Amino acid sequence: MTGPVPTGTAETGRADTACHELLLRLAGRLPDDLLWRLRDWLAVEGRAAVSATLPRALLRNRVGLTDAEHDLLIDAVGGWGAPRRLLDAVLPVHAADDPFVQFRAGSGIPDLAALSVLAVVRGHTGTTELRQSWRVDGRGEQRVVLVLGADRPWKLTGTLQRLLRAHGERTPCVEVLASGFDAPAYHQAAIVGSARFWGATDIPTVTGGPAGALIGT
Numbered sequence: 001m002t003g004p005v006p007t008g009t010a011e012t013g014r015a016d017t018a019c020h021e022l023l024l025r026l027a028g029r030l031p032d033d034l035l036w037r038l039r040d041w042l043a044v045e046g047r048a049a050v051s052a053t054l055p056r057a058l059l060r061n062r063v064g065l066t067d068a069e070h071d072l073l074i075d076a077v078g079g080w081g082a083p084r085r086l087l088d089a090v091l092p093v094h095a096a097d098d099p100f101v102q103f104r105a106g107s108g109i110p111d112l113a114a115l116s117v118l119a120v121v122r123g124h125t126g127t128t129e130l131r132q133s134w135r136v137d138g139r140g141e142q143r144v145v146l147v148l149g150a151d152r153p154w155k156l157t158g159t160l161q162r163l164l165r166a167h168g169e170r171t172p173c174v175e176v177l178a179s180g181f182d183a184p185a186y187h188q189a190a191i192v193g194s195a196r197f198w199g200a201t202d203i204p205t206v207t208g209g210p211a212g213a214l215i216g217t
Contacts, residue, residue, distance in 0.1 A: 019076035020154040028099035032171035043158020051080035064093035103193030113167035126151040133194035147176040
């Protein structure tokens with residue numbers, strides 16, 4: 001059961017798109033173990049679970065939203081049964097806080113998990129590039145997979161998350177940025193501090209990226 005959804009395929013697609021963009025913008029702001037689960041529910045049309053969990057998670061973790069992000073929240077879960085009182089209770093902020101994290105490219109040599117991700121990404125419609133970064137913070141290192149361009153990016157996100165979990169990653173971080181997406185500072189830094197594994201116009205190869213990038217200073 002997915003709960004109430006907007007009427008019509010086009011409206012449902014717009015809500016899914018809005019939800020995917022909001023979850024992207026919450027990377028580094030909500031805990032990884034919560035964020036990957038929300039993205040997984042979205043990928044399998046678990047809209048009732050997303051609408052029941054996301055507003056409460058924002059309140060519980062005291063994560064504020066900008067006006068544009070709050071509009072995305074309404075466009076997404078507002079039609080999936082989330083109580084309006086909860087949506088209105090989410091803290092407003094003028095600008096999103098950038099988490100203090102560092103990204104580094106690593107060796108640029110893909111392991112088995114990255115090669116498995118590459119095999120899926122190359123076959124997904126609309127993808128243009130695959131990168132990998134390692135996020136470094138007080139909790140240690142975390143692999144961050146970055147995919148540029150994709151049709152139905154929330155579906156690809158869910159597929160890649162499940163693939164990485166099969167390779168032993170408890171909280172997979174997969175960032176699928178659709179064409180035209182205005183990447184926040186978190187994703188910009190992750191891209192700068194990443195290794196480029198594949199491009200749609202490339203002969204298959206692996207190249208190293210810059211040593212790293214830092215945000216939140």
